[in-house]
Amino acid sequence: MAKPRTYVLVPIDTNTVTAGAREVKNAISAEIGKRGLSDEITVVETAAFGPTDAGVLVAVQPDNVVYANITVANVAEIVEEHFVKGRQCKKFILAGEKPVLPKAGETDSRKLQELGRIVLDNCGVIDPENIKEYIARDGYFALGKTVTELKPEEVIKVMKDSGLRGRGGAGFPTGLKWSFCAPVKSKEKYVICNADEGEPGTFKDRLIMEGDPHKVIEGMTICGYAIGGNKGFIYIRGEYKLSIQRLQKAISDAREYGFLGKKIFGSTFSFDIEIKIGAGAYVCGEETALIESMEGKRGLPRLKPPFPAQCGFRGKPTNVNNVETLANVPPIIRNGADWFKKFGTAGTPGTKVYTVLGHINRPGLIEVPTGVTLREVIYGYGGGMKSGKFHFAQLGGTAGDILGEEMLDVPLDYDAMQKNGHVLGSGAILIVNDSVDIKDFLYSCMKFFVHESCGNCNPCRNGLKIIKDITQRLKEKKGYEDDIDGMEEISMILKSSAFCPLGQSPAEPIMSALRYFKEEIKQGIDSKAVKPTIRHTQRDLITLAPV
Amino acid sequence: MTVSEIVDRRGNNRENLLQILHDIQDSSGDNSIHRDAIEELAKIMDITVADITGTLSFYTMFSTKPRGRHIIRLCESPPCYIMGSENILDALQKKLGVKLGETTPDKKFTLEPSSCLGTCGVAPAMMIDDEVYGNLNAKKVSEIIDSISKSGGN
Numbered sequence: 001m002a003k004p005r006t007y008v009l010v011p012i013d014t015n016t017v018t019a020g021a022r023e024v025k026n027a028i029s030a031e032i033g034k035r036g037l038s039d040e041i042t043v044v045e046t047a048a049f050g051p052t053d054a055g056v057l058v059a060v061q062p063d064n065v066v067y068a069n070i071t072v073a074n075v076a077e078i079v080e081e082h083f084v085k086g087r088q089c090k091k092f093i094l095a096g097e098k099p100v101l102p103k104a105g106e107t108d109s110r111k112l113q114e115l116g117r118i119v120l121d122n123c124g125v126i127d128p129e130n131i132k133e134y135i136a137r138d139g140y141f142a143l144g145k146t147v148t149e150l151k152p153e154e155v156i157k158v159m160k161d162s163g164l165r166g167r168g169g170a171g172f173p174t175g176l177k178w179s180f181c182a183p184v185k186s187k188e189k190y191v192i193c194n195a196d197e198g199e200p201g202t203f204k205d206r207l208i209m210e211g212d213p214h215k216v217i218e219g220m221t222i223c224g225y226a227i228g229g230n231k232g233f234i235y236i237r238g239e240y241k242l243s244i245q246r247l248q249k250a251i252s253d254a255r256e257y258g259f260l261g262k263k264i265f266g267s268t269f270s271f272d273i274e275i276k277i278g279a280g281a282y283v284c285g286e287e288t289a290l291i292e293s294m295e296g297k298r299g300l301p302r303l304k305p306p307f308p309a310q311c312g313f314r315g316k317p318t319n320v321n322n323v324e325t326l327a328n329v330p331p332i333i334r335n336g337a338d339w340f341k342k343f344g345t346a347g348t349p350g351t352k353v354y355t356v357l358g359h360i361n362r363p364g365l366i367e368v369p370t371g372v373t374l375r376e377v378i379y380g381y382g383g384g385m386k387s388g389k390f391h392f393a394q395l396g397g398t399a400g401d402i403l404g405e406e407m408l409d410v411p412l413d414y415d416a417m418q419k420n421g422h423v424l425g426s427g428a429i430l431i432v433n434d435s436v437d438i439k440d441f442l443y444s445c446m447k448f449f450v451h452e453s454c455g456n457c458n459p460c461r462n463g464l465k466i467i468k469d470i471t472q473r474l475k476e477k478k479g480y481e482d483d484i485d486g487m488e489e490i491s492m493i494l495k496s497s498a499f500c501p502l503g504q505s506p507a508e509p510i511m512s513a514l515r516y517f518k519e520e521i522k523q524g525i526d527s528k529a530v531k532p533t534i535r536h537t538q539r540d541l542i543t544l545a546p547v
Numbered sequence: 548m549t550v551s552e553i554v555d556r557r558g559n560n561r562e563n564l565l566q567i568l569h570d571i572q573d574s575s576g577d578n579s580i581h582r583d584a585i586e587e588l589a590k591i592m593d594i595t596v597a598d599i600t601g602t603l604s605f606y607t608m609f610s611t612k613p614r615g616r617h618i619i620r621l622c623e624s625p626p627c628y629i630m631g632s633e634n635i636l637d638a639l640q641k642k643l644g645v646k647l648g649e650t651t652p653d654k655k656f657t658l659e660p661s662s663c664l665g666t667c668g669v670a671p672a673m674m675i676d677d678e679v680y681g682n683l684n685a686k687k688v689s690e691i692i693d694s695i696s697k698s699g700g701n
């Protein structure tokens with residue numbers, strides 16, 4: 001067979017499937033077959049590589065052309081024009097700046113990494129359901145190196161030296177976390193991949209799992225070797241059907257190739273992975289609640305310490321990491337800590353995957369070095385505001401901070417954010433224009449928290465409801481004179497006394513919104529509104545009611 | 548599948564409870580977990596009825612109330628909210644003639660609110676059974692419902 005000269009890449013993911021991506025892919029294959037071009041042109045199913053708002057995408061490589069919003073009806077025309085006549089079909093080409101497209105058939109992944117993609121270097125390039133394509137791009141090389149050349153301590157040392165910090169939200173140093181679990185003596189230890197991803201606006205983990213499931217599996221297996229565990233679990237939300245399906249396929253292929261199972265690469269190390277499916281509860285993303293849920297119980301957070309590293313799943317030492325964190329592991333082991341540190345800032349080396357959404361021209365997935373600014377994200381990668389003027393951004397999901405215009409030029413990394421009193425969070429960047437009232441937005445945030453509170457502790461269960469009621473009054477311009485003070489007070493009580501971070505975190509959006517938009521929030525106060533006399537103050541409600 | 552078959556397949560172990568409940572719900576015919584199934588499960592797994600009920604009520608994907616054949620889950624989280632999910636809610640309620648949380652009289656659809664579905668790239672979005680529908684507007688919503696109704700789907 002002739003070596004194919006052209007690749008047609010069709011991303012098949014949750015968004016494009018409903019837009020008809022499978023049908024388009026089949027139509028392209030059929031059309032190419034009909035014209036006798038099958039030997040020269042290969043049609044490949046891949047996963048999302050960036051834009052999420054442009055219907056079915058069709059990328060042609062090496063021509064570096066991306067067609068957008070393609071339907072079956074357009075296929076014949078595109079094939080005729082592009083492949084037979086050799087002219088690009090201008091009217092279907094993706095509007096705006098082109099996403100950075102990795103080249104298909106490009107086997108030198110280092111080149112791609114120079115482009116700044118560490119985690120997503122395979123997404124949208126390989127067929128995620130074909131293990132051979134992953135292997136062809138250095139896949140499982142890091143695992144082989146780990147189990148045949150490195151001691152567990154050495155793996156942990158590389159991870160520590162790399163400076164990788166957890167991408168699940170808190171930014172805890174990964175190597176350090178592994179080093180807590182490794183020395184604990186136990187016959188059984190577990191590696192858990194946290195794929196619960198419930199933070200509104202965050203769907204990077206889904207796209208990583210859909211686009212490059214083997215990378216997550218390889219990362220988990222290396223982690224298992226480093227901490228001395230033989231069993232891994234991926235706890236994934238029940239809604240992520242395509243991710244579940246692709247991970248399942250990837251696990252069984254990896255077993256078949258000997259990358260999972262007994263005596264991996266002829267070493268004495270054995271490891272296997274099982275998928276656990278969640279049932280819809282945001283709080284289960286918190287690592288101890290996740291463990292409870294994995295044990296078949298209500299997902300109530302546990303008291304810490306003991307931390308999972310000592311006493312986790314089944315009471316055994318357990319290491320919990322986010323999907324993106326684990327996906328960073330194979331490239332780090334393969335290329336070394338120094339290589340990794342070349343990316344991003346000193347405090348948070350590497351890249352960060354963000355989902356950028358809201359009122360911008362090009363919502364979607366980006367991977368950028370840590371330290372780029374919000375302005376660059378909005379006006380560079382996001383293509384600018386779609387309509388209206390920039391009003392505020394929310395960073396890291398609903399539990400994240402609301403930032404005003406003043407913050408547009410602060411570098412996005414854990415330390416710089418912290419210095420400014422903010423948190424970087426999970427990787428969602430929501431851009432909102434001036435058509436949205438901040439009070440209305442806060443109300444929507446609080447509605448989310450009230451719904452997701454697990455109800456176990458009193459401050460969160462009652463306090464959130466009080467704040468939600470206040471935001472509702474403010475949004476309806478019926479706020480009482482002291483509502484803003486009340487909101488502030490209750491947020492701070494929550495921050496200091498809620499049992500788990502879910503109850504503590506609503507203080508982030510509330511306090512940051514008050515910092516930048518106090519005047520706008522004050523407009524929700526109605527000076528004539530009469531506050532009903534109540535027996536208890538709001539504070540009493542939280543602090544006196546039985547737990 | 549009967550309850551005991553499901554337990555056999557998944558393994559009679561507390562850790563598998565969520566998966567077992569998923570399976571029971573999927574094979575119930577009305578997308579819910581019936582009281583008698585819970586009682587049977589309690590006996591087989593030696594867990595109290597209260598414990599099982601407490602566990603399943605914790606998770607939004609489970610229901611003890613009979614639901615329609617198709618479950619519509621509309622995202623209400625902030626990213627969809629700013630893109631107009633309230634209008635979509637209005638459109639759905641009007642089209643189906645039911646309120647949030649209710650089932651249509653013909654038992655075809657149940658309309659439920661949902662937290663983020665992880666499809667914010669195409670906000671406002673909803674999920675019907677396992678499919679995601681994004682970039683919604685009132686017209687699109689109406690067409691989607693019509694096409695599912697017509698296909699008489701199961």
Ligand SMILES: Cc1cc2nc3c(=O)[nH]c(=O)nc-3n(C[C@H](O)[C@H](O)[C@H](O)COP(=O)(O)O)c2cc1C
Nearest residue numbers: 166167168194196197198285286287321322325501
């Ligand atoms: C309410 C709540 C929800 C969370 N949701 C997630 C989640 O969906 N995914 C995740 O990786 N971490 C989530 N976390 C953070 C985890 O508890 C934990 O810190 C993380 O999985 C550790 O992984 P990392 O060190 O790789 O970041 C959540 C935390 C809280 C308090």
Ligand code: SF4
Nearest residue numbers: 454456457460500503
């Ligand atoms: S803070 Fe909220 S979510 Fe956390 S344990 Fe308390 S009630 Fe549950």
